[in-house]
Every structure is written in structure tokens, then in C-alpha cells.
Amino acid sequence: MAREGGGNILPLSNCKVEFLDKCDGNKVWIILQDNKEISGNLRAHDENFNMIIDNVREFENQKNVGQRESILLSGQKILMVIPGSEPNYSE
Amino acid sequence: MAREGGGNILPLSNCKVEFLDKCDGNKVWIILQDNKEISGNLRAHDENFNMIIDNVREFENQKNVGQRESILLSGQKILMVIPGSEPNYSE
Amino acid sequence: MAREGGGNILPLSNCKVEFLDKCDGNKVWIILQDNKEISGNLRAHDENFNMIIDNVREFENQKNVGQRESILLSGQKILMVIPGSEPNYSE
Amino acid sequence: MAREGGGNILPLSNCKVEFLDKCDGNKVWIILQDNKEISGNLRAHDENFNMIIDNVREFENQKNVGQRESILLSGQKILMVIPGSEPNYSE
Amino acid sequence: MAREGGGNILPLSNCKVEFLDKCDGNKVWIILQDNKEISGNLRAHDENFNMIIDNVREFENQKNVGQRESILLSGQKILMVIPGSEPNYSE
Amino acid sequence: MAREGGGNILPLSNCKVEFLDKCDGNKVWIILQDNKEISGNLRAHDENFNMIIDNVREFENQKNVGQRESILLSGQKILMVIPGSEPNYSE
Numbered sequence A, B, C, D, E, F: 001m002a003r004e005g006g007g008n009i010l011p012l013s014n015c016k017v018e019f020l021d022k023c024d025g026n027k028v029w030i031i032l033q034d035n036k037e038i039s040g041n042l043r044a045h046d047e048n049f050n051m052i053i054d055n056v057r058e059f060e061n062q063k064n065v066g067q068r069e070s071i072l073l074s075g076q077k078i079l080m081v082i083p084g085s086e087p088n089y090s091e
Helices: A012-021 B012-021 C012-021 D012-021 E012-021 F012-021
Strands: A027-032 A036-045 A051-060 A063-073 A078-083 B027-032 B036-045 B051-060 B063-073 B078-083 C027-032 C036-045 C051-060 C063-073 C078-083 D027-032 D036-045 D051-060 D063-073 D078-083 E027-032 E036-045 E051-060 E063-073 E078-083 F027-032 F036-045 F051-060 F063-073 F078-083
Touching: A027 A051, A036 A063, B027 B051, B036 B063, C027 C051, C036 C063, D027 D051, D036 D063, E027 E051, E036 E063, F027 F051, F036 F063
Parallel strands: none
Antiparallel strands: A027 A036, A027 A078, A036 A051, A051 A063, A063 B078, A078 E063, B027 B036, B027 B078, B036 B051, B051 B063, B063 C078, C027 C036, C027 C078, C036 C051, C051 C063, C063 D078, D027 D036, D027 D078, D036 D051, D051 D063, D063 F078, E027 E036, E027 E078, E036 E051, E051 E063, E078 F063, F027 F036, F027 F078, F036 F051, F051 F063
């Protein structure tokens, strides 16, 4: 599973933009603290992980607990971002 | 629900201002940590999510627990902002 | 309760100073995390919500748990600030 | 208890230095999160509330749980600072 | 176990880059809060500990709870980074 | 226990470097949140309390729960640093 032999570790700044840009249809899946998750379409973001997300679905403990049209998500509570993906929890 | 084909991901800086400006009657609904929520009218904000809010209603676990005329809300505890909207929990 | 028709959303920087300056007798009521609250007289503050407060009363779960002459309150743990007001919990 | 009539609210920057300088014998009492407290002699500090403290006593739930000669205290976990004072919990 | 006699303490900036670059095959093991851990291959990072990681395995309480192709990990929730290593918990 | 008569309070910037440099054999003992502790040899640090530490021992509730050769410790979760010292918990 490891890329043995490794390679160069790139500075994140370019990488992060490219990483988020390649989201399929801008889909993004965001893991927050306390077993909360958000999925939706990424409209905009800044370097502090703040994001505007459309077509939002909210999850708690892997259960869908709500939908929202658009939100401004604070980057401070984000644990990780998974681009081009969405949860496939049964609803 | 996904905007297949996607589009460009915009830098947040312009987007965020526009996003908050289009609030209907400046209504704003803010989700904090620990199942706390705030709704009211957004009078002012800065880039760190600090906000002055008027006609404030506070919620805990989706129950209204108080009203306040005006508050200065620290951006540090904000999870997400939903513009032009307010909770419709029965009170 | 909403100011229908809305207005302009102001940048916070001017607003925040004015907001705190108009405190009645400099009274300030601060909501912290974990059901802690502080009330007192605001002597000084900076843009990070750090504050020097005099005649301090501390509350936990809406009960007065102590008084202090003067404190330097870190802005990092502040949830919201209510100017010109103080808790009226029975003591 | 309130200074009715109030006064001017000062910018914190000068105030904070003066506030910490007037500590009696540099005594300082620091309230952290989770019912932890530190008392000791303030040797140095910066604008982020980081501090070097000598003759340190640590408290949890108002009980002395240890002493240390000198520590470097991170400002990030500090709730408030009480200058010129120390806990008088029975030990 | 201690390097008695010690040496110089270096500024972190150069050291950190070198430290992360020497990861064997870019393997990296990251300890987060709340007994969460991440392992994978480090593709990029910035000075705020934000990282893009490939071939990700997630752990909770030392149990593998999932795999992901690639993530953007926020630096804000990271407790520590162990380069060139991975958990050997039985799965 | 207090240095009555006190003295001047120094700015932290010089003090902090000197403070960490005088670690005996670079030994350092770090208290984190949630009753976690780290001890080891300080190889490098920056002004945000980020540190590279060698010969690491980890503790939880004063029990040794692991060793690691080298780690990059995020400064964000650090409560306090005790230089030139290490835990003497029975193992």
C-alpha cells in the first residue's frame, strides 16, 4: 500500500488548490469533529479551509440528519476533506 | 443532487461577502458547537466570522432557550452559517 | 422579528468598537464555553476579544460561583459578548 | 457593583502590559480549562498569553496536585489571568 | 535514553522540512485527538501541518475503521506526526 | 514561595529561547490535554510551540503507554512545557 521508494514531498499550496479543483462535479465530503459529516458541492474555499457548499447533506454517526441549500462552513472545525466523493450510508 | 460536470471553484474572499450580503432581510442562522444555534439579523461581520447580530434567538438541542437584543458573536466557535434562513423549531 | 427589507451588512471593524463603546456604564456580560459566564465592567479590549474586566462576577450553570476584582480574560474561549447588560439570575 | 456612568474603553495593548506589571511580587493566578489552575511568579509573557512562570503550584478542582520549579505555559489553553493573587484553597 | 550533554536546539523551520522529507517511502503516521489515527503516504504539506495524504487508513482506539484513496487533512486537529512509520495494530 | 518584591516582567521572546536552551541534555517534559504527557529530548522548536522530539516516551494518566524514536509534536495541543525534567512515574 505504501509507495516504496517514495518521492518528493511537495509544498501544499499548489497541491491543495489542484487537489480541490479536481473534485468530480465539485463533490466534496467533509469530516468534522464529534462524528459529524457534511457532503455537497464545493462552490468556493479559502486557505483557511472555510468553504461555501451547495446541496448540503448533514450526517451524524453516519445517519443523514438534514439537508440545506447552501452553507458557509467554518474551516476551524474541519478534520479532513475527501474530494470527489460522498458518503454512501444507507438512509 | 450533484452538479455533474462541475465548474470552477472560486476563491472564497469575494464569494463570502456576496454570500452573506444576499441574506434575506439580513437573516442569518448560525450553528455552533454542542448543539447550540443562534438566529437573528446580521448587522456586521469580519473575515474571522466574528459577527454583530440583532434580534437574537438562542437554541439548544433545537429548543429556544432565550432572546437577546444584540450580541457580538465570536467567530471561533462557529461551525457553519446559513444565510437568509432561520430555525423553524416549534417553540 | 426580522428586519424585512434588510440593509447593508457593515464590516465589523468599526462596528465592533462602537458596539463595545456604547456599553451602559461599561457593563459587559460574556458567555463562555461549558455554561460559564462572566459579568463586569469592561476596562479595555483588543481585536482578539481579549479583555480586562473589573468588578467581575463568575457564573456556572446560571449560579454565581465567585467574585474577583480584576481579570485579564483570554478572547479564545469567548462564545459571545452582550454589551450593557448583566445576568439577573437569582443568587 | 457597576461603575455607572462608565468611562472610556481603552485599547488593550498598553493596558495589558501595565495590568500584568503591577502584579504584587509578580504573583499570578491562571485559570485554565477543565477546572485546572496554576499559580506562581510571572517571569515573562508575550502577547499571545504564553508565559514563563516560576514557583508553580498546580490545582485541579481546587486541590493542589503538584509543584514545579519553572514552566513555559502555552497561552492557548488559558481562560483568564488574575494578577497579584493566588488561590487560598485549603491544602 | 537521554542524550546527556545535550546539544544545540535548532530552529524548527529547516528541521521540520528535513524531518518530513526523510519519511521512508513518504510513509507517515498521524495521531489526532480522541484516539483517532491516520496513516498513509504524505504527498504534500504546509507549515500549518495541513497535509495531503494518499492510501489512507483510519484508526479509532487502535482499530482500523476505514480506508480512503486521498484526503486533505487539516493541521488543526493534529496532535503529533511520526514519520516513516505506520501502526502495526492487528486488524 | 512567592518572590516578594518581585521584579520586572520580561518580554517572552528572548526568555523563551533561553528557557528552552538550558534544558539539561535537552530533556523536555510536555503536558498535553486529556492527561496525556510526552517526555524526550528536544531537537528543534519554533515560536508556535511545535517541536521535534527524540527518544519519546508517552504517558496517559501517569502511566507509560509507549515509546517512539522521533516525533513532530504540534504546538496547538500543548498545555505546558517543563524543561530539563522528565516524569518519574513508576512504570
